[in-house]
Structures are given as C-alpha cells and as structure tokens.
Amino acid sequence: MSDLLEQELLVRSFHPEHFSDSSKSLSGENTYQVIRRNGSVTDFNPAKIKTALTKAFLAAEGETASGSHRVHDIIDDMTQQVSSVLLRRAAPGHTLQIEDIQDQVELALMRSEHHKVARAYVLYREDRARERAKVEGRKKKKKGNQPNLNVKNADGTLAPLDFDRLATVIDEACANLEGVSADPVFEETKRNLYDGVSVAELALAPIMAARTFVEREPNYAFVSARLLLDKLRYEALSFLSDRPDQATQSEMQDRYATYFPAALKAGIDAGLIDPELARFDLKKISAAIKPDRDLNFQYLGLQTLYDRYFLHIKGTRFELPQAFFMRVAMGLAIREVNREDKAIEFYDQLSSFVFMASTPTLFNSGTCRPQLSSCFLTTVPDDLEGIFKSIRDNALLAKYSGGLGNDWTPVRGLGAHIKGTNGESQGVVPFLKVANDTAIAVNQGGKRKGAVCAYLETWHIDIEEFLDLRKNTGDDRRRTHDMNTANWVPDLFMERVVNDGSWTLFSPDDTPDLHDLYGNAFKAAYEAYEDKTVAGQITNFKTIRAVDLWRRMLTMLFETGHPWITFKDPCNIRSPQQHRGVVHSSNLCTEITLNTSHDEVAVCNLGSVNLAAHVTEKGIDHAKLAKTVKTAMRMLDNVVDINFYTIPEARYSNLRHRPVGLGLMGFQDALQTMKIAYASQAAIEFADESMEAIAYHAIAASVDLAAERGRYESFEGSLWSRGILPIDSLDLLAKTRSEFNVDRSTRLDWETLRERVKTVGMRNSNTMAIAPTATISNICGVSQSIEPAYRNLFVKSNMSGDFTVVNAALVRDLKARDIWDEVMISDLKYYDGSVGQIDRIPDDLKELYATAFELDSSWLIEAAARRQKWLDQAQSLNLYIANPSGKKLDDLYRLAWQRGLKTTYYLRSSAATHVEKSTLKGTDGKLNAVSTSPSAIIPQSPKPAPASTASSAPTAAPATVAASSPSPIPGQATDAISPGQAWGKACLLDDPECEACQ
Structure with missing residues (x-):
C-alpha cells in the first residue's frame, strides 16, 4: 500500500x-x-x-x-x-x-x-x-504551547481550559503502569477538544482517548478507569460542596478522611443511608480508608459501579469507590459488638477484591432498606388465591434485587377437573404468562431487570407445553419470552431414557405426593400411579416414550436456550436439610438447592471468593484463603439478621435455617497464573483441590460461628448433626444408582472437622453455592465464576454499554515471546479472539488460552463433578458446544447426570453467541456500533474448532452413548447440524439482560 x-x-x-x-x-x-x-x-x-x-x-x-x-x-x-x-x-x-x-x-x-x-x-x-x-x-512543541481554548461551565460562563491540570491527571492515570504512555492519551484528548467545550465533554474526552488503546495494551483499561475517577471526583466533590470542586488522585489521599463523613451525611439527609451509620466512630472509620485502592479498577469494573451501584441524588453520584465499599462494610457490621473493627475488616476484603459480596448486598447494604439476599425460592400452591399471592410475592421480592426461582409443579394440569366451577383447568401455562409479565414490570429500581425462573417436574402433564414457552412461534398468549425455565428431572426418568422405557405424565391433583418424594420412594409411588392408569382409576394422563421426551427437551434447550436441565434426586438425597423438607427447585441461576413449602420461602445470601487473588505460580496460598473465607462467612451470616424481608415466609425460613452460599470466581485466571490448561487433568485436579479448601474453611468458619453465636435452629436431625458432610453424602446418592463413579479422594483433615461439626454444630444449614458472578467479577477484573474464557479479545455487553475486553495474561505471554504486534491483533479479531488457528502462536499457549468453544464440554463436567462432591448446594454450570449435534447434546447431559451433578445452566452455541467483527477502537461504551444483542445474531454455521489437544475430551469421561443414539433435533443426522440451521435465541454470553444472581 x-x-x-x-x-x-x-x-x-x-x-x-x-x-x-x-x-x-x-x-x-x-x-x-x-x-x-x-x-x-x-x-x-x-x-x-x-x-x-x-x-x-x-x-x-x-x-x-x-x-x-x-x-x-x-x-x-x-x-x-x-x-x-x-x-x-x-x-x-x-x-x-x-x-x-x-x-x-x-x-x-x-x-x-x-x-x-x-x-x-x-x-x-x-x-x-x-x-x-x-x-x-x-x-518539538513545548508542553505549555497549547491552543487557546475555553471551557463552558454549567452556568454558561467561559473559563480558560487548564491544560496543565489535564496533563497532570493523565500523567497520574498512567503512572506505574507497564506499557502505557501519557503522551498519546494527551494528544488524542486534545484532538477531541474545541473552543467552548463543556465541562462534561472535557471530563469524557481523556477517558475516550485512553480507551482507544486498550486493544493494543490492556493496561490502558486501568488508565481509562483512573480518568473516569477524575470525572467521578469532580461530580461527587462538587455536589457535596455546592460549587465546582476538583481533586487529583494524590490530593484525595488527604481529602478522603473529610469527604467520607460528608458523603455519609448527604446520603442520610436524602433518606438513602441508614442514620445508624452516623453513630459509628467516623474518625476511626475514615482513617482506615485506603485511597490508593481506587487505582485497582479496570474501566469495565468502575463504569459498572458508576452506572449502577454508587448512590446518587437525582442522577448525581456522591459516592467514591472507597466510600462505597466502606458503606457496604459498615452496613454488614451494623450489629457487631465491635462494629468499627469488623467494618474495617470487611472493608479490607471488599476493597482489595479478595472477596466480593453479591449485587443485592452491594446495592443495599447500609441503606434504609437493606435487602441483601440474592435468591428466593418459592413453591406455588394449587389454588387461585395461592397462585396470585405467589405472583405478588415475586413482585415484592424482585423489587429490591432478588432473583427468583418458582416451583410450579403443584399446580394442576390442562384438563384437570375444577371442583368449585365444575370446569376444566387451563393448566399452568396461563399463570406462567402472568408471572413473566410481572417480572418485566418490576425492574428492580432500574438497576437490572426483574428475573425469575419457573421449574416444572418432568412427570407433569403440562411438561410438553412448558418446553415450548420460549419459542418464537405459536400462540403468544402461551409464551413467556422473558422468563427463564428449567426442567426438574427425577432419576427415574433418566433411567427410563437409558433403558428406552415409557414415561407417564400426570396432573398433580391426581398424584399429589409425587411432588414431595424422591429416590426409591418416588419410584414406588410413581409406578403405583402407572398401575392406576391401567386399572382406569386415573384418566387424565398421557404415556409417551421417555427418549422422545428427552429428545424434545434437548431440542428446545438447543433452539431456545430453555428449559435448563436440573436433577431432583441428587439435590434432595445430598441435602443436609432433608429432615425438614424437600428441595422442589433451584433458583434463578441453578446454584441454590434449599427446601420450600407453602410456609417457607427459601432465601440465600451469596458472595464469592476471588480465587485468582489466592494463587501464585506455585499453587494455592492456603493461609490467605483460610483468612478470606473466615471473614466472608461472617459477612454472609450477618446478612441473615440484618436483612430487610419483604414477605414473612422469607424471614421465617431464613432465621430458622440461616443458609448462605459462598462461591468462587476467577477460576480461569487462577489456572492461567499456574500455567494449567483448562482442558487437562491438572485442571480437574485443581478444581478438586481448590473447592476442597474452600469447603473445609467454610464449614470450619460456620462451626466457629456456631460456637460464638449458637447453632442454627433446625440443626438437630440434619446430615451435619449425624456427622455426614457433603463428601460423605456421595455415598447416599450412590445407594440409589446402579452406576455412580465419582472420585472420593481428600487432602485435608476432615475427620477432626467432622467431629467438631457433630459436637459444636453449624451456624448455617448450607454454606456453599457457586453463582455466575456475572457482574461482580467485572468489578474485580477477573474471569466469571468457574467459566472458561469466552474469547481472548471481544466486545462485552452489559447494562453499562459495550466494552473492549482483552486477555491481559495472553498479551503478557505473547509479549514475552515477542509476537504481540498489530498483525497479531488483526489475527485475533479475524478468529474471534481464538488463538487455536493462529500459526505464530506456540502450541503451549494455544492450549493455555483455548477459549470456551475450543474445549470439549466434557472437561467442564468432569471439573464440575469434582467441585460438586464438596458442595452442599450446587453450581451454575454453563456448557459450550461449537458444533452442536443431537448425539453431542445427548452424551453431554447424560454425562452430567451420571457424574452426579445437581444442576446445569445455559447451553451456549458458538453461532448464538457470535460477536461481530469489529475494529474495537473507539467502540467501547454506549456509543458502540457493535452489538451482541439477539437482534444482531445472524444464523450461520460455526467455524470448526481448531485442531488442538485442548478440544479433545478428557480420558476420564468416556462416551457413554452409542453412536446410534437418536438425535434430539428431529429430521437431522446425529453427527451434524445443517449449515442453515437457525440457532434460536439461546442465551448470549454476557447478555446485558441476564445479570443473574450477582
């Protein structure tokens, strides 16, 4: 050229x-x-x-x-x-x-x-x-030789633009960051300025300038965040002083101590912050704030906090990041005896990103309505008053950011007799439509959409209509386009699928006890009801081939992303609380497995350990992890008592059982720090080791809390009280299955802890659950939950806009090999962030940085099985398929069941999550021209996965289904999807409307 x-x-x-x-x-x-x-x-x-x-x-x-x-x-x-x-x-x-x-x-x-x-x-x-x-x-222009430009203030007056301050702010933003330079940011900023530029445009110009360099050097994401901080400081400080007020980051070292009490007072006066926080020793609290931690944000994390988390008055933010974390920490410590010390301890964890509380906790802690819980599970009764009370409860629970899981199985099916009117029921679907519209109407104060997941057992006579709820065709009055759905699958159904047996669908008014039964008791009752159909004692039923229903379940999962596949029996058989009820469903994100009934609405309080912050190249820092988990469990337990409950059934349940869900995030980052490929036996072993360590310390922390504060009310009779820990409950599940082979090895001293649990007791009925961390991982700047990397270079969408995301670890390794250049950036764009087909990249890096669709998902299941053996609840497990086929889906979900997983989450296909080609430069934020929304999806055949060892299935997970196994896609071969196959609306990765629990 x-x-x-x-x-x-x-x-x-x-x-x-x-x-x-x-x-x-x-x-x-x-x-x-x-x-x-x-x-x-x-x-x-x-x-x-x-x-x-x-x-x-x-x-x-x-x-x-x-x-x-x-x-x-x-x-x-x-x-x-x-x-x-x-x-x-x-x-x-x-x-x-x-x-x-x-x-x-x-x-x-x-x-x-x-x-x-x-x-x-x-x-x-x-x-x-x-x-x-x-x-x-x-x-050779001199620094002071700048154009004569003026800034237009809010009142319309003009003032000379202070280029010296602008240069200082940019210099500060670039300080101590490798690979960045202030000069190009300064020059790019000047290029976007003009005479009469507004204050707002001036604040935005350097941010936008820095963001254009992110794809070339990931550290510019920190530069952009620090420049956004300058905008935020001006906004917050000016609001509190009623006049234009600016401060650089270095000046905030002294000003935070005086700023924080003023911000607290403003929030209290506006009715946003609990006045009790003003009664803390604010001098001690303010002195503990660490302003330098403001510099630890990447742009996506800080912009997310700015848009959705920081408190504001009429749209003006008055919370700076460290004030935000301290407010949250004070709210969590509000009932502690030595609450200043505990608030500082909590603050240190949150602000250093070693642990992060869930989104509802971050939204509402320290406010006048501290609804801090993430998840609520309900059972809907089979009467009109109860159904609409449940829908009303959904609205109240969603109002303050709760995610909902509804068990709809008790509601009688289509054609069932209604005694009161002597008519026939229209089934569960019309009520689901109402619940769907309610979730949309209650949008959690504009912070995120209301979200609910409906669960239905596989034997319900309406199950076939339930499978169609997310279709884009058919009668729209019997569709729920915004509601998540999930199958609640008993083991007996899976056994019938394996054996190619028949399956009978019932209306629950004819078989009321099936809802509360599982394991061998469910099998006996179910078969007795089948005998009644033969004898003519039950007339409202339907008998079908089990494998045909299974194929349709997988077809709908593939075409619409719903309903998800979750397993009833392992959730109940391994439940510590089986003496006090039944797990009838999971939650919005399939990681919570708690009992529900007409009297109890299950509640779970979530938070996640940042695993990436607890590993080095040599492995896990166990001392640091133990300290983090101990403090995190105390925070989560405090939520139970502090929480603002919108319905009495939730309060009653939570105070009796005190369940919490400690999870993890940054799993992929931890693997890459240790140079372990996700698709490897070493990664499976690390999943086992890391989850065992978290489980050990979480259970030990709950025992310590029980010694200090007392056992939870319903402890006696639980698996805990009998000395049966999660690892031991694998034996209970094995007794109900003919084939069940899961690794049982341990590394830590479980026998001593087991005795402490029996003698001292537990503070919490449940302790662990791995949530998706869809948003809080962005705040911390790490990979989501247990997810493999989606792409190494892509545009991420959420409610704050679209953002360039680059795998900084990959960039560092490519720089070390001297192959990071413009051509490499162009190649990464061309291959959608995949390294597998770029010849210049060495094979070891291809394996280490293989993306989600380059991995065989059986690796994910094997790693999840190792985690599941330690969990008293479940995990949000997404599965990825680059080239879907009926046989692959069949193999995958049967493997998940065989490995004892309690739940699975989204099925993601590469075409449905395809990100358009983009220059990325200048495309971040709300002005981005590149979209990953459903409207931007174009049906296409996916690119073949690169030939790499990363895409091979683990030897520990042999194929269990014969090659002749039927395809769930009617009319298609078992080994391929035709190039023109429509991919439906399967959930997009990082869908801005799918914020999940966290």
Whole structure:
C-alpha cells in the first residue's frame, strides 16, 4: 500500500462518479462537518469514503479490481452503509472526527468478511500514524504551547481550559503502569477538544482517548478507569460542596478522611443511608480508608459501579469507590459488638477484591432498606388465591434485587377437573404468562431487570407445553419470552431414557405426593400411579416414550436456550436439610438447592471468593484463603439478621435455617497464573483441590460461628448433626444408582472437622453455592465464576454499554515471546479472539488460552463433578458446544447426570453467541456500533474448532452413548447440524439482560 497516492489517477478512471458531492442526498442539507487532525473543519463528503474503500481494494486485489462490477457494487453499498451509520450517530452540532470515519470503514470491511482488504487498510493506517508521529516529534512543541481554548461551565460562563491540570491527571492515570504512555492519551484528548467545550465533554474526552488503546495494551483499561475517577471526583466533590470542586488522585489521599463523613451525611439527609451509620466512630472509620485502592479498577469494573451501584441524588453520584465499599462494610457490621473493627475488616476484603459480596448486598447494604439476599425460592400452591399471592410475592421480592426461582409443579394440569366451577383447568401455562409479565414490570429500581425462573417436574402433564414457552412461534398468549425455565428431572426418568422405557405424565391433583418424594420412594409411588392408569382409576394422563421426551427437551434447550436441565434426586438425597423438607427447585441461576413449602420461602445470601487473588505460580496460598473465607462467612451470616424481608415466609425460613452460599470466581485466571490448561487433568485436579479448601474453611468458619453465636435452629436431625458432610453424602446418592463413579479422594483433615461439626454444630444449614458472578467479577477484573474464557479479545455487553475486553495474561505471554504486534491483533479479531488457528502462536499457549468453544464440554463436567462432591448446594454450570449435534447434546447431559451433578445452566452455541467483527477502537461504551444483542445474531454455521489437544475430551469421561443414539433435533443426522440451521435465541454470553444472581 506504499504507492497508494500514485494510484489516484487509476482510482479516478475506475469510478469517476465517486467524487461527486453526494452528501446532500444522504443527509438532506449538508450540515455535517468533519474535524480534521489539525483542528480545521471541512464538510462531510461520502465521496472520500468511496475513495478510501477503492484504494483499499486496489491495494489488496490489484488492478483486477478496477474492472469488477462486483467490487463497484460492494464499494457503493459500503459507502452508503458507513455514511448512514456516521450521520445517524453524529455528535451534537453535527461534527465527526476523521478517526471515527476511518474506524467505520475498517468495521464495514471486517463485517463484510473482506479480511484481506481490511488488513491492508489497517496496515496503511498504522503506517500513516507512524509518519504523523515522526512529524509531530520533529515539531518539538513545548508542553505549555497549547491552543487557546475555553471551557463552558454549567452556568454558561467561559473559563480558560487548564491544560496543565489535564496533563497532570493523565500523567497520574498512567503512572506505574507497564506499557502505557501519557503522551498519546494527551494528544488524542486534545484532538477531541474545541473552543467552548463543556465541562462534561472535557471530563469524557481523556477517558475516550485512553480507551482507544486498550486493544493494543490492556493496561490502558486501568488508565481509562483512573480518568473516569477524575470525572467521578469532580461530580461527587462538587455536589457535596455546592460549587465546582476538583481533586487529583494524590490530593484525595488527604481529602478522603473529610469527604467520607460528608458523603455519609448527604446520603442520610436524602433518606438513602441508614442514620445508624452516623453513630459509628467516623474518625476511626475514615482513617482506615485506603485511597490508593481506587487505582485497582479496570474501566469495565468502575463504569459498572458508576452506572449502577454508587448512590446518587437525582442522577448525581456522591459516592467514591472507597466510600462505597466502606458503606457496604459498615452496613454488614451494623450489629457487631465491635462494629468499627469488623467494618474495617470487611472493608479490607471488599476493597482489595479478595472477596466480593453479591449485587443485592452491594446495592443495599447500609441503606434504609437493606435487602441483601440474592435468591428466593418459592413453591406455588394449587389454588387461585395461592397462585396470585405467589405472583405478588415475586413482585415484592424482585423489587429490591432478588432473583427468583418458582416451583410450579403443584399446580394442576390442562384438563384437570375444577371442583368449585365444575370446569376444566387451563393448566399452568396461563399463570406462567402472568408471572413473566410481572417480572418485566418490576425492574428492580432500574438497576437490572426483574428475573425469575419457573421449574416444572418432568412427570407433569403440562411438561410438553412448558418446553415450548420460549419459542418464537405459536400462540403468544402461551409464551413467556422473558422468563427463564428449567426442567426438574427425577432419576427415574433418566433411567427410563437409558433403558428406552415409557414415561407417564400426570396432573398433580391426581398424584399429589409425587411432588414431595424422591429416590426409591418416588419410584414406588410413581409406578403405583402407572398401575392406576391401567386399572382406569386415573384418566387424565398421557404415556409417551421417555427418549422422545428427552429428545424434545434437548431440542428446545438447543433452539431456545430453555428449559435448563436440573436433577431432583441428587439435590434432595445430598441435602443436609432433608429432615425438614424437600428441595422442589433451584433458583434463578441453578446454584441454590434449599427446601420450600407453602410456609417457607427459601432465601440465600451469596458472595464469592476471588480465587485468582489466592494463587501464585506455585499453587494455592492456603493461609490467605483460610483468612478470606473466615471473614466472608461472617459477612454472609450477618446478612441473615440484618436483612430487610419483604414477605414473612422469607424471614421465617431464613432465621430458622440461616443458609448462605459462598462461591468462587476467577477460576480461569487462577489456572492461567499456574500455567494449567483448562482442558487437562491438572485442571480437574485443581478444581478438586481448590473447592476442597474452600469447603473445609467454610464449614470450619460456620462451626466457629456456631460456637460464638449458637447453632442454627433446625440443626438437630440434619446430615451435619449425624456427622455426614457433603463428601460423605456421595455415598447416599450412590445407594440409589446402579452406576455412580465419582472420585472420593481428600487432602485435608476432615475427620477432626467432622467431629467438631457433630459436637459444636453449624451456624448455617448450607454454606456453599457457586453463582455466575456475572457482574461482580467485572468489578474485580477477573474471569466469571468457574467459566472458561469466552474469547481472548471481544466486545462485552452489559447494562453499562459495550466494552473492549482483552486477555491481559495472553498479551503478557505473547509479549514475552515477542509476537504481540498489530498483525497479531488483526489475527485475533479475524478468529474471534481464538488463538487455536493462529500459526505464530506456540502450541503451549494455544492450549493455555483455548477459549470456551475450543474445549470439549466434557472437561467442564468432569471439573464440575469434582467441585460438586464438596458442595452442599450446587453450581451454575454453563456448557459450550461449537458444533452442536443431537448425539453431542445427548452424551453431554447424560454425562452430567451420571457424574452426579445437581444442576446445569445455559447451553451456549458458538453461532448464538457470535460477536461481530469489529475494529474495537473507539467502540467501547454506549456509543458502540457493535452489538451482541439477539437482534444482531445472524444464523450461520460455526467455524470448526481448531485442531488442538485442548478440544479433545478428557480420558476420564468416556462416551457413554452409542453412536446410534437418536438425535434430539428431529429430521437431522446425529453427527451434524445443517449449515442453515437457525440457532434460536439461546442465551448470549454476557447478555446485558441476564445479570443473574450477582
């Protein structure tokens, strides 16, 4: 592309009409202007876009492109597309930037799969950028020699723009970060400024400038966050002082101590913060705040906090990050005897990211309505009053950020007799429609959408209609497009599937005890009811082939992402609380397994250990982990007493049983720190070791709390009281299954702890659950929960916007091998963040950084099985399939059942979670042009996974289903999905509307 200028005459002869002024035809009157790099302004002219595109095609394809009608049409279409996008998104005053236009051209080339042309265009832009940098260097401008620009204040007055302060803030943001420089951020910021720029635009300019460099150097994510901090400081300090007030990060070292009490008072006066917090020793509390921890955020984490977590008055944030964490910590310590010391202890954990409380706790701790619990599970009764009370309860529980799991199995099915009206029931589906609409209406104060998951047992006569709830076709009055759904599957059904037996569907008014039975008792009762159908004693039933229903369950899971597959028997047989009730469902995210009844609404309080913060290259730091878990369990137990309960059934249940759910996040980061590939036996062993350590310390901490505060009320008769710990309950499950082979090895002194549990007791009926951590992992800057990396370079969407995400560990390793450059960035974009097909990357790094769709999901199940043996609840386990087929789905979910998993979560297919090609530069935030929303999904056949050892199945998980096993996709072969197969609306990875429990 070095002789592009010499090709100008050829370009003109190729398409002379490209140089006509067509901007008016595209935009009406030509009121759009372009700010050039030197600050001058010119009219927007689409003809120049055509010129750029033509040059790129000529450079990539040579002179053969000049006579091609195909290329001519492509360029015309792209020009129209780019122009339309630019004019639709033009800034206030109808101004555009040269770089923005070029970004859109590059984006159009990538989206249209013209990767060779796009590559030439990228390289040309980089060459030009280097030339400009050399020219700028030769000019040797002095720092003080800046243009004379003014800033427009909120009252309309003008003041000189302080370039010295701007440079200081940028210098601070770049300090002590490897691979970043303040100079390009400063220059990029200046390029976006103009005379009369508003205060808000001035605050945003350096943030946007820094974000353009993230894809080249991940540490610019920290730079962007620190520049956002400057914006936040101005907003908060000005609000509290009723005048414009700014402070740099270094100045906040002294100001935090005076700022925090003022922020606390403002929140109390506004009715947002509990006045009890003002009665703490605020001098001691303020002195414990560590301002430097503000610098630990990456941009995505801080922007998420800014948008959704920090307290505000009429949209103006007055909480800075360390004030936020201290407010949360004080709220959790509010009933402690030595509450200042405990608040500081809690603050240290939260602000250092070694542990993070769940989203409801972060939202509401220390406020006047401290609803801190994450999950609520309910059972819906079979009467009209009870059904609508349950829907009302959903609304009240969701109002303050609770996620909901509803057990709908008791509600009689379609065609059942209604004694009161002598009519026939319309079944459970119409009521599910009402529950669906209620969840949408209650949107948790605008912080996140209300979310609910409906559970139905596989023997319910409405199960076939239940499977169709998320379809986009059929009677919309019998569809729930926004509600999650899950199958509650008994072991007997899975046995019938394996043996190709029949399966009978019943209405629960005819078989009322099946709802409360499991294991051998369920089998005996179910078979007795089947005998009654033969004898004519039950008439409202349907008999089908079990494998046909199983195939339909998997088909719907594949096509719509729902209903999820969860297993009733292991949830109950291994439940510590089986002496006090039955687990009738899981929760919104399938990690909670607690008893529910008409009198009790189960409640769970969640938080997650950041595993990445507790490992080194040599392995787990057990002393640090023990300290973290001990403090975390105390915080979670405090939630039970502090909590604001919106319905009495929730309060009654939570105070009796005191369940909590300690989980983990950053599992993938921990593996990469230790150089362990996810698809390896070593990773399975680490899953076992790390979960055993967390389980040991969590149970020990609950025993310590019991010694200090007393056992939970319903302890006697529990598995705990009988000395049966989660690892021991595997034997109970094994007794009900003919084949059950799960590793039982241990590393720690469980015998001593077992005796302490029996003699001292437990403070909490349940202690562990691994939630998705969809949002709090962003705050901490680590990988989500137990998830493998989705991509190594992609655009992440959530309610705060779209953000460039780069795997910093990969970048560090590529730099160490001296292969991190513009070409590598371009290749990562081309392969959707996958390293498997990039020849320059060594095989060991390909294995270490294999992405979710490059892994055989049986590795995920084997690792999950090792965790499950330690968990008294469950785990949110997503499964990934790059090239789905009926046989693969069948194998995968049968393996999950055989390995004793209690639940599974989303099934994700690569096509349904595909991220569009993007330049990424300048595409972060709410102005992003790249979308991963359902409307952006285009059905397509997925790329084949690279040939790598990472994609091989673990030897520990042999295939258990014969090759002739039927496909769940009717009319398709067992080994392939046709290229044109529609992928449905399977849940997107990091779906902004799927914030889950955390």
